[in-house]
Amino acid sequence: MTRLKMGVIGAGGIAQGRHIPSFLKLKEKVVLTAVQDLNLERAEEVAKTHDIPYVFEDYNEMFERVDAVTICTPNKFHAEISIAALNAGVHVLCEKPMAITTEECEAMMEAAEKNDRLLSIAYHYRYTPEAQLAKKAIFNNEIGDPLVTRVQAMRRRKVPGWGVFTNKDLQGGGSLIDFGCHLLDLALWLLDDPKPVEVMGRTYDRLSKTPGQVNDWGTFDHDTFNVDDHVTSYITFENGESLQFECSWAANIKEDHTTLTISGVDGGISVYPFELYQAKYGTLFDSTAKMNEEESQAGLKQAENFVNSCLGNEELIVQPEQALKVTKLMEAIYESSETGTSVKLK
Numbered sequence: 001m002t003r004l005k006m007g008v009i010g011a012g013g014i015a016q017g018r019h020i021p022s023f024l025k026l027k028e029k030v031v032l033t034a035v036q037d038l039n040l041e042r043a044e045e046v047a048k049t050h051d052i053p054y055v056f057e058d059y060n061e062m063f064e065r066v067d068a069v070t071i072c073t074p075n076k077f078h079a080e081i082s083i084a085a086l087n088a089g090v091h092v093l094c095e096k097p098m099a100i101t102t103e104e105c106e107a108m109m110e111a112a113e114k115n116d117r118l119l120s121i122a123y124h125y126r127y128t129p130e131a132q133l134a135k136k137a138i139f140n141n142e143i144g145d146p147l148v149t150r151v152q153a154m155r156r157r158k159v160p161g162w163g164v165f166t167n168k169d170l171q172g173g174g175s176l177i178d179f180g181c182h183l184l185d186l187a188l189w190l191l192d193d194p195k196p197v198e199v200m201g202r203t204y205d206r207l208s209k210t211p212g213q214v215n216d217w218g219t220f221d222h223d224t225f226n227v228d229d230h231v232t233s234y235i236t237f238e239n240g241e242s243l244q245f246e247c248s249w250a251a252n253i254k255e256d257h258t259t260l261t262i263s264g265v266d267g268g269i270s271v272y273p274f275e276l277y278q279a280k281y282g283t284l285f286d287s288t289a290k291m292n293e294e295e296s297q298a299g300l301k302q303a304e305n306f307v308n309s310c311l312g313n314e315e316l317i318v319q320p321e322q323a324l325k326v327t328k329l330m331e332a333i334y335e336s337s338e339t340g341t342s343v344k345l346k
Contacts, residue, residue, distance in 0.1 A: 006030050007070075009037075010037060011043045011072070012072060069092055091117050093303075126302075129293040150244045175247050176330055
């Protein structure tokens, strides 16, 4: 059986923690061939640890050695590197978000289409067992037509104090573009990609700009902090549905929690934890499920779907046009907060 030759661009935490371990578990289908990082010493250490034969400082030199790459760099470089890889005839799995701007996303899609290569974005929450079950339940009409969706991706004091997460130039934003985007993508996917028409949003940074804050995830400079640590928004769709969305790295709440609920005409659903709410036989029913699979398997399932799709055996679960929609909504939330008015989408 032909194995996919995979390269890793950016050898930081997400590459070492999720992507590399996942591809290593798929040895019958994929072989890790090359790793690149501007920090050549780090790339060499990763290569030595995982027996990866080729190491590069310049990602362009990698493309002739691989069939596909996973891009694990700061957000600013997602579009540039994806387009270079696609133009070189290499399939791309890019970390979320797809890119910082809609224009960059569209350029990535253009390159994928022009070169007949696959482009997917690592929105791995879709692969969690609860999300997969929720998708099946909604597809089988357990809740009827969706009406109102509520999302909260909330952390009490978890501003990432490492890497470049609080660097607006490199990342494009904070809690929304890093954490909230996962739940925003998941909500749109479960709703079967309705067309958004209007967005009202507000972003906040006051907690993280206040001296002496407690933070569970390392230290950062409150004087230079210039990204969002808390975001709220209200999104309406062409079909009449609405989405209440909130995310945070830092908020004065009791505890961290991630919730996504959808209220429909015939029932409601909670994803984390999975629960189904219905009224039937003259009473109210609450149904739960026994989850036999750990959420940590989501990264493996994501890698497997990408590899199988590159080998022509599956369809991508995360399509680039869907990831583009997430970036478009995040842009609108930021714009609405800056202007103080709602943003109408075409």
